[in-house]
Amino acid sequence: xxTSLPTRVHIKEEGxxxxxxxxxxxxxxxxxxxxxxxxxxxxxxxxxVTSFVHPQKVPGMADAEAVxxxxxxxxxxxxxxxxxxxxxxxxxIATGRLHLEGKLTLYASNAFLKRNQxxxxxxxxxxxxxxxxxxQAHGIPVRTGFVTAAFGCNFDGDVPVDxxxxxxxxxxxxxxxxxxxxxxxxxxxxxxxxxPERIRHVVGAVQDANPDVALSLHLHDTRxxxxxxxxxxxxxxVAHFDAAVAGLGGCPFAAHAGAAxxxxxxxxxxxxxxxxxxxxxxxxxxxDCAILAEDIVGHPLPGKVKTGGSLAxxxxxxxxA
Amino acid sequence: xxTSLPTRVHIKEEGxxxxxxxxxxxxxxxxxxxxxxxxxxxxxxxxxVTSFVHPQKVPGMADAEAVxxxxxxxxxxxxxxxxxxxxxxxxxIATGRLHLEGKLTLYASNAFLKRNQxxxxxxxxxxxxxxxxxxQAHGIPVRTGFVTAAFGCNFDGDVPVDxxxxxxxxxxxxxxxxxxxxxxxxxxxxxxxxxPERIRHVVGAVQDANPDVALSLHLHDTRxxxxxxxxxxxxxxVAHFDAAVAGLGGCPFAAHAGAAxxxxxxxxxxxxxxxxxxxxxxxxxxxDCAILAEDIVGHPLPGKVKTGGSLAxxxxxxxxA
Numbered sequence: 001x002x003t004s005l006p007t008r009v010h011i012k013e014e015g016x017x018x019x020x021x022x023x024x025x026x027x028x029x030x031x032x033x034x035x036x037x038x039x040x041x042x043x044x045x046x047x048x049v050t051s052f053v054h055p056q057k058v059p060g061m062a063d064a065e066a067v068x069x070x071x072x073x074x075x076x077x078x079x080x081x082x083x084x085x086x087x088x089x090x091x092x093i094a095t096g097r098l099h100l101e102g103k104l105t106l107y108a109s110n111a112f113l114k115r116n117q118x119x120x121x122x123x124x125x126x127x128x129x130x131x132x133x134x135x136q137a138h139g140i141p142v143r144t145g146f147v148t149a150a151f152g153c154n155f156d157g158d159v160p161v162d163x164x165x166x167x168x169x170x171x172x173x174x175x176x177x178x179x180x181x182x183x184x185x186x187x188x189x190x191x192x193x194x195x196p197e198r199i200r201h202v203v204g205a206v207q208d209a210n211p212d213v214a215l216s217l218h219l220h221d222t223r224x225x226x227x228x229x230x231x232x233x234x235x236x237x238v239a240h241f242d243a244a245v246a247g248l249g250g251c252p253f254a255a256h257a258g259a260a261x262x263x264x265x266x267x268x269x270x271x272x273x274x275x276x277x278x279x280x281x282x283x284x285x286x287x288d289c290a291i292l293a294e295d296i297v298g299h300p301l302p303g304k305v306k307t308g309g310s311l312a313x314x315x316x317x318x319x320x321a
Numbered sequence: 322x323x324t325s326l327p328t329r330v331h332i333k334e335e336g337x338x339x340x341x342x343x344x345x346x347x348x349x350x351x352x353x354x355x356x357x358x359x360x361x362x363x364x365x366x367x368x369x370v371t372s373f374v375h376p377q378k379v380p381g382m383a384d385a386e387a388v389x390x391x392x393x394x395x396x397x398x399x400x401x402x403x404x405x406x407x408x409x410x411x412x413x414i415a416t417g418r419l420h421l422e423g424k425l426t427l428y429a430s431n432a433f434l435k436r437n438q439x440x441x442x443x444x445x446x447x448x449x450x451x452x453x454x455x456x457q458a459h460g461i462p463v464r465t466g467f468v469t470a471a472f473g474c475n476f477d478g479d480v481p482v483d484x485x486x487x488x489x490x491x492x493x494x495x496x497x498x499x500x501x502x503x504x505x506x507x508x509x510x511x512x513x514x515x516x517p518e519r520i521r522h523v524v525g526a527v528q529d530a531n532p533d534v535a536l537s538l539h540l541h542d543t544r545x546x547x548x549x550x551x552x553x554x555x556x557x558x559v560a561h562f563d564a565a566v567a568g569l570g571g572c573p574f575a576a577h578a579g580a581a582x583x584x585x586x587x588x589x590x591x592x593x594x595x596x597x598x599x600x601x602x603x604x605x606x607x608x609d610c611a612i613l614a615e616d617i618v619g620h621p622l623p624g625k626v627k628t629g630g631s632l633a634x635x636x637x638x639x640x641x642a
Contacts, residue, residue, distance in 0.1 A: 157636050223625055228551070228592065260629060270544055276518075
């Protein structure tokens with residue numbers, strides 16, 4: 001397989017959403033807004049700011065509208081929200097301040113699909129046209145697809161690569177049949193089963209079958225391989241990554257396995273920039289955001305560069321410099 | 322550059338030495354012995370158990386002799402100790418229980434060399450024959466070399482790859498001139514300046530110039546790239562790695578940059594085994610050691626698989642299995 005690093009990566013910052021969602025809190029609306037505004041000032045151009053989920057199910061996200069109303073939109077930054085159903089989408093639209101993107105999601109784990117959505121694979125596919133119709137009714141283009149648990153699942157074990165390739169083909173076909181075109185396909189390592197070699201294998205297979213789409217990776221760091229997996233993705237030319245500032249989204253020291261969040265944004269930015277891959281992000285400002293995030297949640301977060309430091313200051317102070 | 326993973330890796334476990342050295346402690350001799358004996362029971366076949374350094378400089382290592390006397394040697398396991406000078410070596414020899422290997426170490430950072438050893442590069446080279454003579458006087462073969470700060474240095478900035486290649490050539494020539502042959506060359510990312518691409522570049526250059534020696538990597542995780550760097554090393558065919566159980570050797574939440582330890586042994590073993598690379602280590606037993614290590618130091622340690630869990634149990638419990 002080839003090694004062909006992208007020259008530029010695009011990062012979707014998920015810290016404020018995925019991160020604060022899991023925190024016991026309470027985290028004040030003002031603190032959330034403060035972090036989001038600080039993130040938007042780093043050069044990050046896509047920030048998922050909150051979840052429009054049922055306030056009784058996720059009390060920490062009950063202030064979704066207030067968060068969106070309170071942030072100071074920065075030109076060039078896409079602010080998005082997560083929704084899981086029509087009611088959520090309507091709430092997002094009602095804010096009038098969030099970027100809307102239609103997205104299809106398929107589960108590669110049949111057991112996880114059953115558990116989360118009480119559907120079998122055929123029912124999952126059958127449900128997509130209605131979703132597309134919902135987007136179309138609101139004039140929202142459907143451009144992205146996502147495969148959940150694409151690398152393995154705690155409830156279903158290893159996921160065959162053919163199943164992932166098949167699901168991507170299915171979702172593209174369904175989209176096309178309804179006048180939509182998926183240009184970006186995300187692969188989620190939801191439960192941290194991936195290894196770098198597995199990333200290369202699955203990404204390679206999806207690329208071979210879909211040379212005309214861009215891929216993105218959503219990598220959880222539960223077993224510590226997040227950045228190694230991201231590097232493997234970069235080697236395959238993947239240029240879109242989800243990440244969470246400071247590694248928000250879980251405490252690595254929690255006693256349950258599902259605890260770790262996405263790859264840490266500033267660690268990933270550090271790795272990319274040091275390898276000559278442009279991120280558009282000011283690492284020093286992002287480190288300040290990571291320290292702020294840790295301050296807000298009130299416990300250690302797993303990102304390392306926020307304590308290890310960048311190399312810029314060290315290079316500047318060396319005798320010969 | 323090629324991607325050619327080794328089929329088997331060899332791990333030198335440094336947790337008990339590098340890890341306990343940095344802990345404020347006090348950690349009892351019994352606890353140290355307990356961890357070492359447990360590690361020897363996992364299949365790890367090389368464990369660096371303690372440092373023979375001046376007890377007033379490193380009080381936590383004052384019990385070096387007692388640790389060695391107390392462990393239960395397991396057949397097939399190499400137990401080694403660290404020494405920095407003739408007095409240390411004599412103490413190691415006096416234990417009568419440690420594997421002895423002569424090792425030459427050169428600093429790739431001139432500023433760090435000056436700071437730590439008060440030598441310039443020429444003085445560093447000039448000092449090596451005396452070291453070889455010391456080993457030879459004790460009948461210890463000199464088979465390994467090590468380059469400190471091979472990828473960059475907080476005090477010296479980026480380290481040119483030619484300097485590393487030159488130092489390896491120098492140490493091999495000095496060894497040869499004195500009847501010794503270095504078969505294993507270690508490259509140390511002492512201050513965590515490496516990226517995966519840098520690993521590939523430097524390892525590749527050293528390999529090209531030394532096709533007849535094996536390389537090992539000693540990777541600190543201060544900036545979170547430890548396992549990504551290890552993966553890059555594996556891709557280059559590197560089959561020898563230093564590691565520390567649970568990531569012992571520093572607390573990632575310490576306020577100073579030099580705080581992080583080596584790559585975490587169980588996370589590395591997990592990555593290798595999941596990619597089909599044999600380690601000879603029982604991961605479940607090693608996870609127990611990591612939990613024990615955390616227990617002993619009394620604060621969270623950075624390894625992730627010890628909380629995230631291996632995949633073996635999850636595979637076993639899935640419906641179809």
